[in-house]
Amino acid sequence: MSVDFIILAAGNSSRMKSSLPKFFHTIAGKPVIRYAIDAADACSYGGRTVLVTREDLQHSEHFSDTTVVIQDKPLGTADAVKCALNELHSEYTIILCGDMPFITTKHLATLINSSAENALIAMKLPAEFQNMPYGRVVLDNGKFERIVEYKNAIDAEKAITLANTGVYKIRSDLLKKYIHRIEKNAVSGEFYLTDIFNFIAEVEVAKSQDYEAFHGINTMQDLAKAEAIMQNELRQKFMASGVKLIDPSTVFFSHDTVIGPDVVIEPNVIIGVNVKVGAGSRIYAFSHIQDCTIAQNVEIGPFARIRGNSSFADGSIVGNFVEVKGSVVGKCSKVKHLSYIGDTIIGYSSNIGAGTITCNYDGVKKHKTDIGNNVFVGSNTTFIAPVTVGDEALIGAGSTITENVSSNALSIARARQTSYENGAEKIWSKKGKIYSESEK
Numbered sequence: 324m325s326v327d328f329i330i331l332a333a334g335n336s337s338r339m340k341s342s343l344p345k346f347f348h349t350i351a352g353k354p355v356i357r358y359a360i361d362a363a364d365a366c367s368y369g370g371r372t373v374l375v376t377r378e379d380l381q382h383s384e385h386f387s388d389t390t391v392v393i394q395d396k397p398l399g400t401a402d403a404v405k406c407a408l409n410e411l412h413s414e415y416t417i418i419l420c421g422d423m424p425f426i427t428t429k430h431l432a433t434l435i436n437s438s439a440e441n442a443l444i445a446m447k448l449p450a451e452f453q454n455m456p457y458g459r460v461v462l463d464n465g466k467f468e469r470i471v472e473y474k475n476a477i478d479a480e481k482a483i484t485l486a487n488t489g490v491y492k493i494r495s496d497l498l499k500k501y502i503h504r505i506e507k508n509a510v511s512g513e514f515y516l517t518d519i520f521n522f523i524a525e526v527e528v529a530k531s532q533d534y535e536a537f538h539g540i541n542t543m544q545d546l547a548k549a550e551a552i553m554q555n556e557l558r559q560k561f562m563a564s565g566v567k568l569i570d571p572s573t574v575f576f577s578h579d580t581v582i583g584p585d586v587v588i589e590p591n592v593i594i595g596v597n598v599k600v601g602a603g604s605r606i607y608a609f610s611h612i613q614d615c616t617i618a619q620n621v622e623i624g625p626f627a628r629i630r631g632n633s634s635f636a637d638g639s640i641v642g643n644f645v646e647v648k649g650s651v652v653g654k655c656s657k658v659k660h661l662s663y664i665g666d667t668i669i670g671y672s673s674n675i676g677a678g679t680i681t682c683n684y685d686g687v688k689k690h691k692t693d694i695g696n697n698v699f700v701g702s703n704t705t706f707i708a709p710v711t712v713g714d715e716a717l718i719g720a721g722s723t724i725t726e727n728v729s730s731n732a733l734s735i736a737r738a739r740q741t742s743y744e745n746g747a748e749k750i751w752s753k754k755g756k757i758y759s760e761s762e763k
C-alpha cells in the first residue's frame with residue numbers, strides 16, 4: 324500500500340512565547356519537528372512526506388530532505404492540508420501534527436496496517452487531563468459520528484473522554500474531493516480538518532491508551548516534560564545495554580548517542596549530539612561532550628569540554644579542565660590537565676603537559692597544530708599554529724613554539740632565567756619590605 328504523509332507545521336507557536344518556533348526547539352538534541360518527519364519517512368515505503376509550514380521557516384536546514392509547501396496564513400488545519408494536495412500521489416494519506424515528538428512508526432503502522440480505508444487515532448484522556456482542549460470524538464452506538472472541537476463543544480461533549488489525536492488516514496481521492504467542501508467554522512473563523520469526516524461514510528476509530536505519545540508541544544512546560552520523558556527513556560535504554568550510570572538522573576544524552584558496553588558515566592555529564600563512546604571508556608563527572616568519537620578504554624574528564632568533531636583513540640586520556648575542539652588524540656596519548664587543544668592532531672603515546680595551549684586562531688583564520696608520536700610536551704607550552712612537531716620530539720616546559728620542530732629534536736623557546744645572588748635583599752633594603760604581622 325502506498326502512503327503519503329502530510330505533517331502540519333504552519334501554526335504560530337504563540338503559547339511557546341519564544342522567538343524560536345516550537346518546531347525547532349530540541350528534545351534530546353533533536354528538533355521537535357524531526358521526530359514527526361523521521362517517523363513518517365521510516366514508514367512511507369516510497370511515498371512522500373510533505374511538510375506544510377510558514378514561508379519564513381521554509382528554508383530551515385531541518386527540512387532539507389523533505390518536500391515543503393507553504394501555507395500563507397494559518398487559516399486552520401483544513402486550509403493547511405489544502406496546501407499539500409498537489410504533492411500527493413499515493414492511494415492513502417496519513418496526516419499528523421509536527422509538534423508530536425513521541426509519535427513513532429509503531430503508531431503510524433496501526434493506521435497503515437488497518438484494513439479501514441479511513442481512520443483516525445483517538446486517545447482515552449486520563450482523568451487529570453479531562454480539561455485539555457482536544458477535539459472530542461463523538462460515537463453513536465460505538466460507531467464514529469463526528470468530531471467536535473473543544474471550543475465548539477457543549478458541556479456534555481466536553482465530558483467525553485475520547486479525544487482526537489490529530490492523526491488520520493484518509494483515502495487520497497476522498498481527501499482531495501472533500502477538503503474543498505469544508506466551511507469556515509463560525510465560532511473560530513478557522514477551517515477545521517476534522518470536519519472532513521462529516522463527508523466520509525465509514526471512519527474507523529483506532530483507540531490508543533498512549534496519551535503521552537500524542538500530547539503536542541505547545542508551551543515551555545510541555546517541552547521540559549517531553550525532555551524529561553525522553554531522557555528517562557534514554558537512560559533506561561543505556562543501562563539495559565550495560566552502561567553504568569552512577570546517578571542516572573544527572574546524565575543527559577542525545578537522541579543519537581551511541582555507547583558501548585562497560586562504559587561508566589559519572590554524575591553530571593551532558594552528552595550533546597553526535598557522540599559515540601566505545602567499550603570500557605569512562606566519562607568522569609561534570610564533563611560536557613558533543614560531536615566526538617571516543618574509542619575503547621578512553622578516560623575523559625572530570626570537567627572536560629569536548630566538541631567540534633574530535634576523536635580519541637584507544638587508551639587515550641583527557642583530564643580535568645581540558646577543552647578539545649576539532650582534534651584527534653592518538654592511541655594512549657594523554658592531555659591530563661588544564662589545556663586547550665584545538666584543530667590539532669596528536670599521534671600515539673604522546674604526553675601533553677599541563678596548561679598546554681594550541682593557539683589555533685589568529686583573529687581571522689583557524690590554523691592546525693600537528694604533533695607526532697611519542698612526543699613529550701612540557702607544561703605550559705604554547706603552540707602558535709600552524710606548526711608541526713615531529714615524532715619523539717621533546718618540548719621544554721614554558722615554551723612558545725612558533726616554528727616546526729623536527730623529529731627527535733629538543734626545543735626550548737623561552738627567555739633564559741637570570742638570577743642575581745642576594746639581589747632580593749638589595750631591593751628590600753631600598754624599598755623597605757612590608758612584613759605581615761606574624762612574620763615580625
Ligand code: UD1
Nearest residue numbers: 331332333334397398399400403420457458487488489515
Ligand atoms: C487539532 C484538532 C483537534 C485535536 C488536536 C490534537 C483541528 C480543527 N483540531 O486541534 O481535534 O484534538 O489537533 O492535537 O484540526 N496548523 C497549521 N496551519 C493552521 C493551523 C494549524 O499548519 O492553519 C498546524 C499546527 O502547527 C499544528 C497542527 O496543525 O502542528 C494542529 O494545529 P493546532 O492549532 O494545534 O490544532 P488544535 O487546536 O490543537
Ligand code: CA
Nearest residue numbers: 420422539541
Ligand atoms: Ca495542538
